[in-house]
Amino acid sequence: MIEFTLxxxxxxxxxxxxxxxxxxxxxxxxxxxxxxxxxxxxISANKAVATAARAYIELFQGTPLLMQLFLAFFGLALLxxxxxxxxxxxxxxxxxxxxxxxxxxxxxxxxxxxGQWEASASLGMGRIQQLRYVILPQALRIAIPPTVGFSxxxxxxxxxxxxxxxxxxxxxGTAVTNATFQPFTVYGLVALIYFALxxxxxxxxxxxxxxxxxxxxxx
Amino acid sequence: MxxxxxxxxxxxxxxxxxxxxxxxxxLMAVGAVLGCLLGTVCAWxxxxxxxxxxxxxxxxxxxxxxxxxxxxxxxxxxxxxxLGVQMSELEAATLAMIxxxxxxxxxxxxxxxxATPRGQFEAGASLAMTPFETFYHVVLIPALxxxxxxxxxxxxxxxxxxxxxxxxxxxxxxxxxxFIQSRNFRAFETYxxxxxxxxxxxxxxxxxLAGIGWALFPKRKAAR
Amino acid sequence: xxxxxxxxxxxxxxxxxxxxxxxxxxxxxxxEARGTIKIAVPQDFPPFGSVGTDLQPVGYDIDMAELxxxxxxxxxxLVPVTSANRIPYLQTGMVDLVISSLGKNPEREAVIDxxxxxxxxxxxxxxxxxxxxxxxxxxxxYTLGVTRGSVEDLELTELVGDDVTIQRYEDNNGTxxxxxxxxxxxxxxxxxxxxxxxxxxxxxxxxxxxxxxxSPCYIGMNKDEPELMAAVNAIIADAKADGALEAISMxxxxxxxxxxx
Numbered sequence: 001m002i003e004f005t006l007x008x009x010x011x012x013x014x015x016x017x018x019x020x021x022x023x024x025x026x027x028x029x030x031x032x033x034x035x036x037x038x039x040x041x042x043i044s045a046n047k048a049v050a051t052a053a054r055a056y057i058e059l060f061q062g063t064p065l066l067m068q069l070f071l072a073f074f075g076l077a078l079l080x081x082x083x084x085x086x087x088x089x090x091x092x093x094x095x096x097x098x099x100x101x102x103x104x105x106x107x108x109x110x111x112x113x114x115g116q117w118e119a120s121a122s123l124g125m126g127r128i129q130q131l132r133y134v135i136l137p138q139a140l141r142i143a144i145p146p147t148v149g150f151s152x153x154x155x156x157x158x159x160x161x162x163x164x165x166x167x168x169x170x171x172x173g174t175a176v177t178n179a180t181f182q183p184f185t186v187y188g189l190v191a192l193i194y195f196a197l198x199x200x201x202x203x204x205x206x207x208x209x210x211x212x213x214x215x216x217x218x219x
Numbered sequence: 220m221x222x223x224x225x226x227x228x229x230x231x232x233x234x235x236x237x238x239x240x241x242x243x244x245x246l247m248a249v250g251a252v253l254g255c256l257l258g259t260v261c262a263w264x265x266x267x268x269x270x271x272x273x274x275x276x277x278x279x280x281x282x283x284x285x286x287x288x289x290x291x292x293x294x295x296x297x298x299x300x301x302l303g304v305q306m307s308e309l310e311a312a313t314l315a316m317i318x319x320x321x322x323x324x325x326x327x328x329x330x331x332x333x334a335t336p337r338g339q340f341e342a343g344a345s346l347a348m349t350p351f352e353t354f355y356h357v358v359l360i361p362a363l364x365x366x367x368x369x370x371x372x373x374x375x376x377x378x379x380x381x382x383x384x385x386x387x388x389x390x391x392x393x394x395x396x397x398f399i400q401s402r403n404f405r406a407f408e409t410y411x412x413x414x415x416x417x418x419x420x421x422x423x424x425x426x427x428l429a430g431i432g433w434a435l436f437p438k439r440k441a442a443r
Numbered sequence: 444x445x446x447x448x449x450x451x452x453x454x455x456x457x458x459x460x461x462x463x464x465x466x467x468x469x470x471x472x473x474x475e476a477r478g479t480i481k482i483a484v485p486q487d488f489p490p491f492g493s494v495g496t497d498l499q500p501v502g503y504d505i506d507m508a509e510l511x512x513x514x515x516x517x518x519x520x521l522v523p524v525t526s527a528n529r530i531p532y533l534q535t536g537m538v539d540l541v542i543s544s545l546g547k548n549p550e551r552e553a554v555i556d557x558x559x560x561x562x563x564x565x566x567x568x569x570x571x572x573x574x575x576x577x578x579x580x581x582x583x584x585y586t587l588g589v590t591r592g593s594v595e596d597l598e599l600t601e602l603v604g605d606d607v608t609i610q611r612y613e614d615n616n617g618t619x620x621x622x623x624x625x626x627x628x629x630x631x632x633x634x635x636x637x638x639x640x641x642x643x644x645x646x647x648x649x650x651x652x653x654x655x656x657x658s659p660c661y662i663g664m665n666k667d668e669p670e671l672m673a674a675v676n677a678i679i680a681d682a683k684a685d686g687a688l689e690a691i692s693m694x695x696x697x698x699x700x701x702x703x704x
Binding site: 297305388 | 526527528530531534535548550551553554555588591592596597610611612613617620621623624625626
């Protein structure tokens with residue numbers, strides 16, 4: 001057996017954490033953009049468009065992310081489209097993240113009182129104008145805390161990319177554990193690193209929630 | 220050569236899949252009910268409980284929410300025995316589900332409780348309700364109604380996340396899928412089948428949760 | 444709601460029907476034209492494949508992969524895989540060979556082809572002194588931990604009676620953790636793995652109870668690749684004759700090759 005020092009373990013985990021961070025950023029930013037489009041489709045007045053968005057959300061929220069990654073990589077290859085692993089991982093994570101963000105943001109838009117829509121309509125605003133000037137600015141404020149909160153799920157979700165060959169934090173932890181047979185040391189460190197990545201996000205989300213809520217009540 | 224999908228193995232392994240589905244439903248049902256109960260108790264503690272207990276709840280919630288489920292599971296199953304707590308893989312998986320959902324539902328329910336105007340507590344007290352009655356009627360039920368969609372989503376997420384319990388040999392649906400594909404090497408077919416089953420389960424679960432929501436908050440819905 | 448769910452399902456089903464990869468040319472010719480052979484190896488199954496301190500794969504399977512690449516005169520590209528994805532890597536043409544201590548059974552042979560045996564598997568049932576078993580027949584009533592899909596899993600599932608509970612873990616670490624934490628009474632694993640655990644003086648000691656029938660491992664490749672099969676089998680035969688395989692076995696398994704391999 002190969003001997004790992006504590007530093008060897010930690011060094012490898014930290015190197016793999018780079019992938020966790022990169023994948024998280026890509027999926028969060030990309031998922032935000034796609035999620036915004038899906039959210040607009042979801043609240044569209046056009047029935048067919050709204051139904052398509054609902055089906056999309058149901059599909060990506062209703063199946064395990066692990067299987068989405070598997071099918072994005074191996075399924076596409078089986079269809080004759082060989083995509084690099086980073087592309088498949090990015091794509092699947094973006095689509096998965098988008099399905100959740102779209103639903104979170106729809107909730108925020110719908111939380112804006114009906115009277116606001118009616119009032120802005122009475123001012124002769126079209127739907128786009130209503131969204132642009134009345135609804136979205138208010139929805140944005142209540143959307144920020146749950147959005148930041150969801151980023152924690154994205155960070156943890158990247159762990160599943162090991163199914164298509166990524167050696168990110170969790171996978172590196174598993175590989176090192178299987179070489180060292182010191183699961184408590186290795187997984188303890190893995191948990192600590194995840195906590196260090198996620199806790200600031202959770203905390204920010206809570207602080208924002210309190211601040212924005214207070215501002216909201218003062219209106 | 221070309222690879223053709225082949226589902227001929229399905230009848231042979233159907234019992235394995237059905238057993239797996241049974242365990243997944245069991246984990247989901249017990250995890251959801253007890254997890255939400257734990258979450259409610261924690262949310263109550265954070266909002267109205269004794270001062271000393273609040274930091275404990277905060278620490279528990281933050282610890283669980285910010286670390287991966289797989290590692291929580293691992294410490295419960297392989298770590299607790301060193302403290303003298305030995306349990307079967309199914310018990311450990313169930314406990315991990317409860318602990319995990321407890322933390323998330325605590326946060327969700329707490330958010331709902333915080334949105335309850337302060338005056339409601341006082342109104343409840345003035346009606347000579349006990350603190351528990353006030354909490355249940357005035358705080359909890361309206362809070363639950365407010366956050367029911369968020370709680371439902373979280374329950375579905377936890378159900379799908381339960382796939383990880385196969386790591387400790389709990390024989391759920393993903394264990395069944397991995398078992399089958401380790402025998403017949405038909406990974407594509409096996410994973411396609413298990414993905415479809417998860418999709419059906421999550422659709423059914425959403426329907427059940429919507430139905431429960433409907434049953435729990437009938438009058439209030441009508442009043443809105 | 445129901446209709447929407449149905450549409451979602453129907454779309455998914457439609458998307459998964461009628462898949463077929465384009466017919467490949469001769470795999471061996473491809474490898475030679477490319478100048479690179481891509482080989483799937485484990486990184487969570489010592490001593491066949493685990494990681495070194497630089498997180499690169501090392502082990503019996505990796506040495507075997509290096510030997511094959513060298514003899515074919517091509518570059519080697521190692522692809523670390525898990526038991527869940529090693530066959531999809533092969534079926535989609537992303538690797539040419541799977542060297543991952545594969546055992547064979549008729550079901551597996553219907554899906555991929557296997558080379559001649561390239562490695563022995565010295566695995567046994569291990570447990571603490573307090574458990575007295577000396578043969579498969581004594582296992583009744585005990586709970587046994589194995590690594591899912593491994594050679595010992597396939598063997599023991601065939602051999603043991605209904606009164607033995609087999610717990611199948613994701614990887615060797617799961618199997619060993621289950622034993623060390625007392626979740627299972629006995630484990631089946633490689634002798635080298637058990638020896639490595641014993642070196643650490645754990646509170647529960649995995650002592651050898653008996654050896655499971657030696658069942659060799661094979662190299663996996665896609666079906667209907669006679670040229671590649673012939674080339675791989677020739678390399679294995681040469682390696683057995685010239686002692687190269689013996690050296691790999693001594694290094695990783697600390698045992699000479701059995702005569703019947």
